[in-house]
Amino acid sequence: MRFPISRQGLEQIALVVIVGVLVFAVLAFLAHRRGAPWRRYAISSGVLGALVLLCFGLAYTIAPNIPTPPVPFTARLAQNPTPDTPATIALGRETFQRTCSVCHGARALGDGPAAFTLVPRPVNLQLHVPQHAAGEVFYWISEGIAGTPMAAWKDTLSENERWSIVRYLQALAARRAN
Ligand code: HEC
Numbered sequence: 001m002r003f004p005i006s007r008q009g010l011e012q013i014a015l016v017v018i019v020g021v022l023v024f025a026v027l028a029f030l031a032h033r034r035g036a037p038w039r040r041y042a043i044s045s046g047v048l049g050a051l052v053l054l055c056f057g058l059a060y061t062i063a064p065n066i067p068t069p070p071v072p073f074t075a076r077l078a079q080n081p082t083p084d085t086p087a088t089i090a091l092g093r094e095t096f097q098r099t100c101s102v103c104h105g106a107r108a109l110g111d112g113p114a115a116f117t118l119v120p121r122p123v124n125l126q127l128h129v130p131q132h133a134a135g136e137v138f139y140w141i142s143e144g145i146a147g148t149p150m151a152a153w154k155d156t157l158s159e160n161e162r163w164s165i166v167r168y169l170q171a172l173a174a175r176r177a178n
Contacts, residue, residue, distance in 0.1 A: 008118045010059035017055065020048045043135045067129075069146065071139040082163045089177050092168025096154035103149070108172055118149050129169040137166050 028041035082088045102147050105111040108125035141162050144152035171177035
């Protein structure tokens with residue numbers, strides 16, 4: 001299970017609700033000045049304010065600690081069938097630049113041109129790929145990640161292309177590719 005909303009998502013909700021807090025606060029202030037009943041406006045503002053605090057609380061406690069969803073144990077054990085050669089890395093690089101860099105960025109730093117619009121944003125793969133078994137990375141590329149814009153690529157890319165991307169990302173993280 002993945003917590004359905006990321007930190008950025010919760011922050012965006014909070015920013016929208018803050019507008020409501022301000023609107024009700026202004027209404028309460030104006031009513032108070034006119035001598036009209038103002039408490040209901042003030043309470044509305046306070047309730048929304050509490051919601052804002054809740055969003056920020058979740059955004060900085062629960063949301064960042066949700067790891068990338070686990071993969072089946074057998075998938076983790078899968079070995080990369082492609083040889084670790086410049087030719088494999090070149091194929092992986094070419095495939096990655098064509099298919100993935102729009103979101104993940106040309107150097108897989110999570111800064112592709114489309115990354116800014118994504119919730120959650122792509123992570124820095126140069127940091128993340130070395131933390132995972134090759135089989136895990138291959139599984140995410142093949143199956144996608146539910147609840148994120150990361151699609152499954154198993155119908156679009158051949159197995160050889162997907163494993164070559166894993167080689168490329170590992171080489172990139174190890175400064176053996178660019
Ligand atoms: C539409 C934008 C988009 C495209 C295209 C895309 N990804 Fe992703 N990818 C994401 C998002 C968003 C995530 C989820 C956040 C994260 O974990 O980086 C993700 C997650 C991942 C992860 C898991 C990283 C981790 O450790 O959490 C890997 C690996 C990955 N993508 C590789 C690829 C590869 C390889 C391709 C090309 C075949 C690709 N992605 C294409 C958006 C995209």
